[in-house]
Amino acid sequence: xxSTSGSLSNLKTLYxxxxxxxxxxxxxLGNLGSALVQLDLGSNRLTxxxxxxxxxxxxxxxxxxxxNRLTxxxxxxxxxx
Numbered sequence: 001x002x003s004t005s006g007s008l009s010n011l012k013t014l015y016x017x018x019x020x021x022x023x024x025x026x027x028x029l030g031n032l033g034s035a036l037v038q039l040d041l042g043s044n045r046l047t048x049x050x051x052x053x054x055x056x057x058x059x060x061x062x063x064x065x066x067x068n069r070l071t072x073x074x075x076x077x078x079x080x081x
Contacts, residue, residue, distance in 0.1 A: 001016065001021060001023055001025070001026050001029075001041075002026070003026045003027075003028045004028070005026065005028065005029065005032075006026060006027075006028025006029055006030070006031035006032060007028075007031065008032065009031075009032070009034065009035065010035055011032055011035060011036055012035050012036060012037050012038070013036075013037060013038040014029075014032070014036065014038070014039050014040070014041075015038065015040045016040065016041050016044065017040045017041070017042045017043055017044075017064070018042070018043040018044070019044055020044060020045060021041070021044040021045060021046060022044075022045045022046075022047075023046065023047070024046065024047055024048035024049075025041065025046055025048065025049075025050060025051055025054075025065075025070075026051070027051040027053045028053075029051070029053070029054060029057075030051060030052075030053025030054050030055070030056040030057065031053075031056070032057060033056040033057045033058050033059065033060075034058070034059065035059060036057050036059060036060055037059050037060060037061050037062070038060075038061065038062040038063075039054075039057070039060060039062070039063050039064070040062070040063075040064045041064065041065055041068065042064040042065060042066035042067055042068070043066060043067040043068075044067075044068055045068065045069055046065070046068040046069060046070055047068075047069045047070065047071070048070065048071065048072075049070065049071060049072035049075075050065065050070060050072070050074060050075055050078070051075070052075040052076075052077045053077075054075070054077070054078060055075060055076075055077025055078050055080055055081065056077075057081060058081070060081050063078070063081070
């Protein structure tokens with residue numbers, strides 16, 4: 001997932017389900033906070049932790065990380081969504 005995807009300020013849905021992506025979740029996705037409603041990164045091969053910056057996605061209604069290789073805990077910042 002390119003880190004530049006965080007500059008897509010009018011993006012409402014980012015659906016990258018089942019693309020065999022092999023990377024970490026970019027912290028820059030937290031910059032999509034004003035418009036992003038749906039973020040689906042399920043069924044990939046994402047590694048690392050869930051960035052706390054995703055807690056800035058104020059408009060987010062749906063979030064999926066199903067079936068990845070993520071580690072750690074769910075950031076407390078996501079409980080504010």
